[in-house]
Amino acid sequence: MRLYFKPGACSMSSRIVLIELDLAFDAVKVDTDRGVTESGRDYRAINPKGYVPALELADGAVLTENPAILQFLADTHPEAGLAPAHGTLERARLQEWLNFTSSELHKAFGPYFRGQPLEEAEKEQVDIRLARRIGDVEHGLSDGRDFILGNRFTVADAYLFVVLNWSSFIGLNLERWPYVAAYVTRIAARPSARQAMRQEGLVADEVAA
Ligand SMILES: N[C@@H](CCC(=O)N[C@@H](CS)C(=O)NCC(=O)O)C(=O)O
Structure with a gap:
């Protein structure tokens, strides 16, 4: 997994949860003003919205929006109890x-x-x-x-x-x-x-x- 982030920005909530879940991930810093990652990649090619966070999964799918990313991480690791059960x-x-x-x-x-x-x-x-x-x-x-x-x-x-x-x-x-x-x-x-x-x-x- 790869987390696109800016230091101290809302993307840090995904990092906290990735750490809570003890998951291995790469963290890629983004300059959202210039629209590039730290290695010079066009960030809009990854997340056309241009903001962080974005979470890139092993199969290349990219998920955006804090509530969606956070719930996805919790739901794919239910044993950690980071979100109550659906429907409750x-x-x-x-x-x-x-x-x-x-x-x-x-x-x-x-x-x-x-x-x-x-x-x-x-x-x-x-x-x-x-x-x-x-x-x-x-x-x-x-x-x-x-x-x-x-x-x-x-x-x-x-x-x-x-x-x-x-x-x-x-x-x-x-x-x-x-x-x-x-x-x-x-x-x-x-x-x-x-x-x-x-x-x-x-x-x-x-x-x-
Ligand atoms: N609706 C988005 C908002 C994300 C957002 O506001 N990200 C800020 C950092 S906290 C950002 O990347 N701002 C730079 C920009 O919009 O260019 C979400 O929940 O993920």
Whole structure:
């Protein structure tokens, strides 16, 4: 398998899940602005949408869209329990959170990553929307659950964590949302998340004592 990624981008959620599943994969860095991979291949020939993530399977099939990739990885390795069974309310809850993360939370951060600074008035609006969406996550965690679906890590946590963690890229302090702040710290401490962040250069390599 081959994961097309940008360091720290939403594609890191697929990396976390690949690590959780202990799967061998190649990671290929993409320059989405120029539309090329690190070896100079035309990325649009791989994913015509031009963005990451894309997951290339052993037979050459290419899968895109975070919720699809994450559920595919979980469903093809059911023994790991990273997604509830199809047809259950819990599965619908997983999709509820994956869709929310994709279409609401992820997109709320979008203006910060478009490559040009935000005007003050626009920033105010963007921050209001972002705060509302982070508040939705706070509400979802407010019964003290460890993970977004309850007491078990699922692929929804991988995606939600990666997106919430962008708050540190834009200087947004999560202290206003104590359950969210504790959740990000908790998921960041997971070996898979730590390894993914190390591999993507977000945190330094750990030195053995
Ligand atoms: N709907 C897509 C969105 C993916 C997306 O927004 N990817 C960003 C990184 S987090 C990207 O590659 N942006 C560069 C671009 O759009 O050119 C998905 O869920 O996979």
